[in-house]
Amino acid sequence: MGMQRISVNVNGADVEARVEPRLLLSDFIRHDAGLTGTHVGCEHGVCGACTVEVDGAPARSCLMFAVQVEGAVIRTVEGLTASAGPEGWSVLQQSLHEHHGLQCGFCTPGILMSLQPLLTAEEDPDETQIREALAGNLCRCTGYENIVNAVMAALAQVRSSRAA
Amino acid sequence: MKPASFDYLRVHSVEEALTALHDGPEDSKIIAGGQSLVPLLNFRLAEPALLIDINDLHELSFVRRVGGALRIGALTRHSTLEKSAVVRDGWPLLQEAVRFVAHPQIRSRGTIGGSVAHADSAAELPVALAALDAEFVTRSVSGSRRIPWRDFFLGPMTTALEPGELLVEVRVPLLRKSHGHAFVEHTRRNGDFALAGAGVVLDLNSDRRCSRISVALLGAAPTPVRATDAEDCLLGAVITEERAARAAKMAAEAGSPSGDLHGSVAYHRSLLEVVVRRAILAANLRVQEP
Amino acid sequence: MQDTIGTLPLVGRALGRIEDRQLLSGTATFLDDIPIPGALHVAYVRSNVAHGTITAMDTRAARELTGVRAVITADDLDHVPPLVTPVANAANPPRHLLAKGVVRYVGEPIVAVVATSRYVAEDAAALVAVDIDPLPVVCTLAESLDPSKPVLHAGAGIDSNVLFDRVLESGDPDSAFQRAAHVIERTFRHSRVAPVPMETRGAAATIVEDELVLWASSQFPHALKETVSDLLGVEKVRVKCPDIGGGFGLKSLASPEEILVAWAAMYLNEPVKWVEDRSENLIASAHARDMEVSVRVAADHDGVLLAMEVDALCNTGAYSVHPITHTLEAAGVLSMTPGPYRLAHYRARARAMATNTCPAGPYRGVGLPVATLVHERVMDILADELGFSAVEIRRRNLITSDELPYLTATSQKYDSGDYVASLEAAAEMIGYDSFPSEQRAARSSGTLLGLGFATYVEWTGNNSKLFKQRGMTALKGWDSCQLDLDQDGRVSVWTSSPSIGQGTATTYAQVLADATGIAIDDIDIVQSDTGTGEVDGNGTGSSRSASVTSGAIILAGTELKSRLIEDAAALLDVPADELQIVDSEVSEHAGHERSIDVRILAGKADPGRYNIGRTFEADDVLYSYATHACRVSVDSETGEVDILQYVVAEDCGRVINPLIVEGQTKGALAQGIAAALYESFHYDEAGQPQTGSFMDYLVPTACELPRVTIRHLEIPAPNGILGAKGVGEGGTIAAGAAIANAVSNALASEHNTLPLRPEVLQGHARAIFENLH
Structure with missing residues (x-):
């Protein structure tokens, strides 16, 4: 099958590659771009481990093909870390650590990328809304409670720094 | 995989x-x-x-009001519908329904045209569009067609789209500003395809009698269907708990749900009854003073 | 430990986890992240028929596809003996790495395709044509007992589908039943579930000089190493673990798919890798808990248990799982169904049945979630029938702290704790006293509330003796560590139990820092690698790492500390008993006048002086326990259950890190709730899986799981080295029973089958209101 050339910005760097049309974006990010922080958990769009930002919105990278992101801007968990403060962690990363919101950590990058819009939204989500925002990411280790606590704490911190 | x-x-x-x-x-x-x-x-x-x-067909990504009716380009993402002020103000049922579609990461990519053309029998948007009496605009090299929703959904994952035909637009007629609406569904987990669902749109006249109603069902048939018996039962009536319950029972009895791992035909039918009743009552409560 | 090293500045503290940094930043290395240049990829052709004879196979088209390097069938593996997992007094079916002649479940590997990418491997797999003549299918427990059905392993000389049939008897149950005032008989069922770690299984093999290096997402690297070595006849095998994305028991198996990766790498002399996809994981890794347990229970007028008779049937699937065995769940139910209750007269029979389904394997709690469902439902049924409260019936039967250690009818020696205290604590936490009036008030306004308890006791930190008793002769009861202090003053620690997500690196570092006085920041816990030092042992699983592996770390750490002090004493000319180590500095107790940094000692020491390995095995099994309690409401229209409140009063002995212990409890609980309300792996009559995707197999999301309140009783284990008992599985063990009890309470009817099906609950809920009107 014919290879296609793509050019895509991943975490601020331009990446050029020749890819088979059927190459999943998740495989492209992991194996072609070498960013293995994005994980693959089900390849049918349910578990959310592969979530990345495509042009600013979280999307399942297992449900897109690399050829489709020609010209797009992708951000992965590695990009999140690079853009964070002096500790190298975003508010949510720090909060997940403090609240023990991860165990095996396999689902964590997908959760981080899924929740970015929540952290920057105007609205002030309650616990139910936080749980709904999390529901597209399966975690088998934590039972979610500590993740929810971490998100709530991160939101409180974001809000107080906004107010300041 | x-x-x-x-x-x-x-x-x-x-x-x-x-x-x-x-x-x-x-x-x-x-x-x-x-x-x-x-x-x-x-x-x-x-x-x-x-x-x-077709993701580059930006011309198919729009939500606009034209002559009172709603026109949605087929490439409009669920997340766009979810946030659209035009939809919220004029056709809030659609907004309520789209929030049941999977999860935010899916809604950021999924499109209304895709949902309609894929025609999964458990999908929310086709049911909401059935409640709203929508029609679908298609194009092919030989021309264009407007297909009412009733003629569009032929079976599970089967539509009236001919080979070579592309769904380009969804059109939804004007609703009265004061109308009531509700989309209610039952799932085992958040974001799952529903076991049963109902979309209801209704108008009341000045003595709070129902002057117009549509009740569309999810999980009652291989395609979206309207519960005509239930609609007839409500039309002209004041919607009380009892009336809603009676209409819901009629809707459930007329439906032909399938059994699955989650429950028998009878269980699915009972869920239909529950969601229809809850949707009718919720829609009735939401009618603004006529 | 307190006696040997004095204070414990870090043990007991909720330190943030060391392992989080890489996991949060996306720089962790899971199996599929390991850079292996030129690695070839495996895809398996799996049986799409539950039972049948392979009549023909055509692999030509697959072989001819560009990018395909090998298409491996059973014929290529003639020299490889089948896997046989020996259990005394049981039939032990052989399992070929690839199906040979007969397939016995949907998903059984038949052909392995090795190609330049997983994409091409799957293309080629799709081109392999396998003709299978279907045979009658044995899917359910009833079918496995039906003499008209085929015997799965007749070809191996096994003449029955009953692979294991053991009876255990103690006391005089017959006369106890005769004199009993009250006898109940019930059958309890637990549906089949799947462990579902978020990272699937996987293995990658390379040949480095003359050594086979096998990277594996494995809980039991040493067992895998030995299995590969024995089966493939390779002398030098090294198993290395990358970061592991959850295991829950599943990854303690040495599976045919992983062993075949090793074989293929040797055959091709090229690196080969297999990463299981989710479909394979759900259909063909290992399932658990498919069981039916019938009991007869005798009690006196006062609700005191007199005798119990148990008949347990376990659907063990098509093959044994190595090295855990096909008898693990049966043996677990056999031994642990008396639970935390005083019982003198007991007779139990447990059978493990072969069927044309995915093999049953170890999954968090192994046998105990079912044993607990049985004894806790029995308690509530007795309470209802005799007019006692759920708390009172348990008070009357729980073994009291005065009676410990207590030797059970099944030869378990429960060691320590206070079961009654855990019950009372849970009752208080859940608001038991005020519940009946709240329940009545709710019901009159149309809401069905229920409250349920579950108390259990659990074997943790299993030693060799217990594994032998459970029939798992291939399992080691010990674990070990090797530590090395380098010239920069950093201690590296290798252990036989890999970290699979439970935070063991942090736990071990806390323990070692306290045992040695080395600063915790100077400690590196290295992921398991069978090629390091003398490290050997069981691996991580069955709630053992915090107690057993920590034991080895304490022994090694204590030795390191004494060598450091001995060497410092000589250098500083101070008696050793006047020296301490704090924050990596050896100093005098009084005044810190003379001191020396461990770095300096490390620089001066002979090579190997501070390289120490130790092994630990508990003399006695450590028995953890807890009482769970929950409040639920049942939607009378849909039958859906909502958990309103969930509390746990647990005793895992000394809590090394409360953050981690509570994380384990909450996470384990989530899996227990999942099996109680959502998850169930289904087959149709033909043995075809019906729940092979996350669309159908309902792993709960954040919206389905409740908050949990936990209280620790923290009564140290008298026999453990640190007083810590296992905690990894407890949450899973009791959740099903607690929820079944709460729902039964809400609906004033018995619910003895998990998962609780909404349709069934809806029927009972409607009946309540119909009766009211």
């Missing part, structure tokens, strides 16, 4: 898409959001020869 090989064509205009559909191999497939198609490809349950990617 890797897809089989396919050719890929990214089109930049509707005309280009139509030509590709016309000239391409018989088993060409349009890919828009891909949120239903790509799982099928990954499981190798579908192996199209050519994928025609």
Whole structure:
């Protein structure tokens, strides 16, 4: 099958590659771009481990093909870390650590990328809304409670720094 | 779980898409959001020869009010509908329904056209559109068609779209400003396809009698259907608890749900009754003072 | 430990986890992240028929596909003996790495395709044509007992589908039943579930000089190493673990798919890798808990248990799982169904049945979630029938702290704790006293509330003796560590139990820092690698790492500390008993006048002086326990259950890190709730899986799981080295029973089958209101 050339910005760097049309974006990010922080958990769009930002919105990278992101801007968990403060962690990363919101950590990058819009939204989500925002990411280790606590704490911190 | 090989064509205009559909191999497939198609490809349950990617057809991404009616471009993402002020103000049922579609990461990619054309019998948007008496605009190299929802959904994942035809727009007629609406569904987990669902739109006249109603059902048939018996039962009546319960019972009895791992036919039917009743009552409460 | 090293500045503190940094930043290395240049990829052709004879196979088209390097069938593996997992007094079916002649479940590997990418491997797999003549299918427990059905392993000389049939008897149950005032008989069922770690299984093999290096997402690297070595006849095998994305028991198996990766790498002399996809994981890795347990229970007028008779049937699937065995769940139910209750007269029979389904394997709690469902439902049924409260019936039967250690009818020696205290604590936490009036008030306004308890006791930190008793002769009861202090003053620690997500690196570092006085920041816990030092042992699983592996770390750490002090004493000319180590500095107790940094000692020492390995095995099994309690409401229209409140009063002995212990409890609980309300792996009559995707197999999301309140009783284990008992599985063990009890309470009817099906609950809920009107 014919290879296609793509050019895509991943975490601020331009990446050029020749890819088979059927190459999943998740495989492209992991194996072609070498960013293995994005994980693959089900390849049918349910578990959310592969979530990345495509042009600013979280999307399942297992449900897109690399050829489709020609010209797009992708951000992965590695990009999140690079853009964070002096500790190298975003508010949510720090909060997940403090609240023990991860165990095996396999689902964590997908959760981080899924929740970015929540952290920057105007609205002030309650616990139910936080749980709904999390529901597209399966975690088998934590039972979610500590993740929810971490998100709530991160939101409180974001809000107080906004107010300041 | 890797897809089989396919050719890929990214089109930049509707005309280009139509030509590709016309000239391409018989088993060409349009890919828009891909949120239903790509799982099928990954499981190798579908192996199209050519994928025609319409994500660059920005002309098909719009939500606008034209002469009082709502026009939604087929490439409009669920997340756009979710946030659209036009939809919220004029057709809030659609907004309520789209929030039941999977999860935010799916809604950021999935499109209304994809949901309609895929025609999964458990999908929310086709049911909401049935409640809203929507029609679908298609195009092909030989012209354009407007297909009422009733004539569009033919069976599970089967529609009236002909080979070479592309769904380009969804049209929803004007609703009274004061109308009441509700979309209620029952799932086992948040974001799952529903076991039963109902979309209700109704108007009341000045003595709070129901002057117009549509009750569309999810999980009552292989396609979206309207509960006409229930609608007849409510039309002209004051919607009390008892009346809603009676209409819901009629809707459930007229439906022909399937049993599955989650429960028998009777259980699914009972869920239909529950969601219909809850939707009627919720819609009734939401009617603004006529 | 307190006696040997004095204070414990870090043990007991809720330190943030060391392992989080890489996991949060996306720089962790899971199996599929390991850079292996030129690695070839495996895809398996799996049986799409539950039972049948392979009549023909055509692999030509697959072999001819560009990018395909090998298409491996059973014929290529003639020299490889089948896997046989020996259990005394049981039939032990052989398992070929690839199906040979007969397939016995949907998903059984038949052909392995090795190609330049997983995409091409799957293309080629799709081109392999396998003709299978279907045979009658044995899917359910009833079918496995039906003499008209085929015997799965007749070809191996096994003449029955009953692979294991053991009876255990103690006391005089017959006369106890005769004199009993009250006898109940019930059958309890637990549906089949799947462990579902978010990272699937996987292995990658390379040949480095003359050594086979096998990277594996494995809980039991040493067992895997020995299995590969024995089966493939390779002398030098090294198993290395990358970061592991959850295991829950599943990854303690040495599976055919992983062993075959090793074989293929040797055959091709090229690196080969297999990463299981989710479909394979759900259909063909290992399932668990498919069981039916019938009991007869005798009690006196006062609700005191007199005798119990148990008949347990376990659907063990098509093959044994190595090295855990096909008898693990049966043996677990056999031994642990008396639970935390005083019982003198007991007779139990447990059978493990072969069927044409995915093999049953170890999954968090192994046998105990079912044993607990049985004894806790029995308690509530007795309470209802005799007019006692759920708390009172348990008070009357729980073994009291005065009676410990207590030797049970099944030869378990429960060691320590206070079961009654855990019950009372849970009752208080859940608001038991005020519940009946709240329940009545709710019901009159149309809401069905229920409250349920579950108390259990659990074997943790299993030693060799217990594994032998459970029939798992291939399992080691010990674990070990090797530590090395380098010239920069950093201690590296290798252990036999890999970290699979439970935070063991942090736990071990806390323990070692306290045992040695080395600063915790100077400690590196290295992921398991069978090629390091003398490290050997069981691996991580069955709630053992915090107690057993920590034991080895304490022994090694204590030795390191004494060598450091001995060497410092000589250098500083101070008696050793006047020296301490704090924050990596050896100093005098009084005044810190003379001191020396461990770096300096490390620089001066002979090579190997501070390289120490130790092994630990508990003399006695450590028995953890807890009482769970929950409040639920049942939607009378849909039958859906909502958990309103969930509390746990647990005793895992000394809590090394409360953050981690509570994380384990909450996470384990989530899996227990999942099996109680959502998850169930289904087959149709033909043995075809019906729940092979996350669309159908309902792993709960954040919206389905409740908050949990936990209280620790923290009564140290008298026999453990640190007083810590295992905690990894407890949450899973009791959740099903607690929820079944709460729902039964809400609906005033018995619910003895998990998962609780909404349709069934809806029927009972409607009946309540119909009766009211």
